[in-house]
Amino acid sequence: MMNTFLRHLAKITLAGSIALGVATIAHAEDKIVRIGFQKYGTLILLKTKGQLEExxxxxxxxxxxxxxxxxxxxLEALNVGSIDFGTTGEAPPIFAQAAGxxxxxxxxxxxxxxAxxxxxxxxxxxxxxxDLKGKKVALNKGSNVHYLLVKALEKAGLAYTDIEVNFLPPADARAAFEKQAVDAWVIWEPFLAAAEAATxxxxxANGSGVVDNHEFYLASRDFLDAHPGVVDTIVASLGEVDTWINANRGDVADQFSPALGIPADVLEVAVERRKYGVKPITPEVVAAQQKIADVFHDLGLIPAAIRIADAVKKPQS
Known part of the structure; x- marks a missing residue:
């Protein structure tokens, strides 16, 4: 009887140990902040400086x-749960929100x-x-330049359907552009300055008088709900880097260059074409995003109408 009891107790203890181990692993995973970045903007400097880790x-x-x-x-990575936080231009979050x-x-x-x-x-x-009528134009589908193309065509009296759009990511678009397999390429910094310098x-046209070209910071809803203080820390750290950029414009390209593999003189051009100073989302910015979303819906680029305000962080009470 005692041996049976001890065997039963051992099973309970083992099960408890396994459960504790799983819980410990899950807790450890909860302490990982997964951030997605691109070859531009404040996030890559935040990564380089290491102050968020500190x-x-x-x-x-x-x-x-x-x-x-x-x-x-x-944002596809954010959608499937591979990252918790990232930065994009205006159009990607609209396409992503429309996709759920x-x-x-x-x-x-x-x-x-x-920019x-x-x-x-x-x-x-x-x-x-x-002059783009009937021509082949390359761009990354759903990127911020997608809206630039739509509005620039509209301003020139052309419809989106008046051109042949080739959807290519930046590296492939650059190759197609250099081979002149496409007639034009719609692109953002620092790829823009790099292409100008090299070719x-x-x-x-650029976005002046056509689009705002905001850069947005986005978090997954689950991560924000579970770790609101961490998101606040990330945004505050971005603000500190932006302040440093504005006070040290001459040094920014030198710090970007090793991380990006792009010459500093090219990056100086890219840096000067951007503005820096992260802010909370305002009703005016929401309205501007909603206008873009409505245009994309009217053109059939997104499957359903969306409400941008539904995806905005609520002010802290």
């Missing part, structure tokens, strides 16, 4: 960084309309956006 370490958190070629790919991604807008950078443009080869006969490409 702030979160006393709370037991570690930070994992993953690079993405563009915003749509980054559980994202939340938690901050934005000032408008930077000159995206429609490029053509140096020797191209195309001189204006109106002598010309701008048909």
């Amino acid at each position: 702030k979160l370490k006393p709370q037991g958190y570690t930070v994992e960084w993953t690079e993405f070629p563009a915003g749509p790919q980054l 991604a559980p994202l939340v807008y938690v901050g934005y950078e000032p408008p930077a309309p000159e 995206e443009a429609i490029l053509v080869p140096q020797d191209s006969p195309l001189k204006t956006v109106a 002598g490409a010309r701008q048909l």
Whole structure:
């Protein structure tokens, strides 16, 4: 009888130990902050400086960084739970929200309309956006430049259907552009400045007078709900880096360059075309995003109408 009792007690103890181990692993995983970044913006400097890790370490958190070629790919990772936080331009969160991604807008950078443009080869006969009629134009589907193209065409009196759109990520688009397999390329910084420097490409138009080109910071809803203080720490740290950038413009390109593998003189151009100073989402910014979402819905680019306000972080009470 005693042996049976001891065997039963051992099973209970083993089960409890396994459960505790699983709980411990789960708790440890909860302490990992997974951040997605791209080859631009404040997030990559935050990664380089390491100050977020310093702030979160006393709370037991570690930070994992993953690079993405563009915003749509980054938000797909957020949608499937591979990352918790990231940054994109205006269009990607609209496409992602329309696809049901559980994202939340938690901050934005000032408008930077000159940081995206429609490029053509140096020797191209195309001189204006109106000349794009019937031409092949490359862009990353669902990226911030998608809206630039729509509005630039509209301003030039063309419909979106008047051109042939080729959806290509930046690296493939650059290759197609250099081979002149496409007539134009709609792209953002720092790819924009890099292409201009390397190929002598010309701008048909940039976002000035056409689009705002905001940069947004987004978190997964589950992560924000479970770790609101961590999200606040990330945004506050981004604000500190933005303040440093504005006070040290001459040093920014040198710090970006090793992380990006792009020459500092090229990055100086890209940095000057952007504005820095993260802020909470405002009703005006929500309205601007809603306008973009409505345009995409009208064009059939997203399957259903969405409400941007449903995906905005609520003010703390």
